[in-house]
Structures are given as C-alpha cells and as structure tokens.
Amino acid sequence: xxxxxxxxxxxxxxxxxxxxxxxxxxxxxxxxxxxxxxxxxxxxxxxxxxxxxxxxxxxxxxxxxxxxxxxxxxxxxxxxxxxxxxxxxxxxxxxxxxxxxxxxxxxxxxxxxxxxxxxxxxxxxxxxxxxxxxxxxxxxxxxxxxxxxxxxx
Numbered sequence: 001x002x003x004x005x006x007x008x009x010x011x012x013x014x015x016x017x018x019x020x021x022x023x024x025x026x027x028x029x030x031x032x033x034x035x036x037x038x039x040x041x042x043x044x045x046x047x048x049x050x051x052x053x054x055x056x057x058x059x060x061x062x063x064x065x066x067x068x069x070x071x072x073x074x075x076x077x078x079x080x081x082x083x084x085x086x087x088x089x090x091x092x093x094x095x096x097x098x099x100x101x102x103x104x105x106x107x108x109x110x111x112x113x114x115x116x117x118x119x120x121x122x123x124x125x126x127x128x129x130x131x132x133x134x135x136x137x138x139x140x141x142x143x144x145x146x147x148x149x150x151x152x153x
Contacts, residue, residue: 030059032058062105076111082111082114
C-alpha cells in the first residue's frame, strides 16, 4: 500500500514540476461523481474545503451535474457559501461501448465562504438527512406517477 501512495505522490510532484498542475488553484476542487460516493460525502468535503480554503470549486460531467447543483444549493441555503461563478461547457470523450467520440455536458461551480459563516456556524447549520432526501425523492416519484396516470386518462 505504501508503494502506491509513494508512486502517486511522485507522479503529482512530477506534474507540479512540469507545470501541468497549479497546486494552489486545484487544491480546493472537488470532482463529483454520482456513482462513486454518496451525496453527503461530497457535501461534507465541500464544507471542509470552504472552512480550509475559503472557497471550493465543484465540478461534474453528465449525469453527476444534478448532484453538484444539489450540493451547491444546500450550502447556499444553510448560509455557508455564496455563488461566485458558474461555468458550463461540453467536453469530448470516447464512448466506452463503441469507441466513438461523444460530447458530455460539464459544469463548474465556484462557491465562496460567506462573511458570517465561521467554524461554529458550519457545525450547527441544519443539514438535510438521508431520510429527508429519501422522502423528497419518493414524493417526486409519486407526483410524477400521478401525472402519468392523469395523462393516460
């Protein structure tokens, strides 16, 4: 396990020396995936980055975009962050199954620390629990099912 960590550290150091990475610019960036970790992992990480760096950059591709938007909205509604910048673009990548080039949507949201948020406020700020999220998701699904039934009638 140590060999892997050392290899990653050496590769990062080589990238930094070669100018491939700006360590100050990207140290507060979170690349969100909707399949790797749960939403609350990224939410808590973003809170920590805001406390540590005073801002955080959330980034996502494709189907992970709603997760990034949800994280940003939770942080804003709890008074922990303000929205500084939102960038959208498309990036080219290869389709895994066919190997052909495809375009994917990309979003980058830069959030800054609010003036009144300090470490005490971020710890005491209300957060949405897993149960609340599940209830809201179920309500949305139920409402959509009702709409579908109404359209068929």
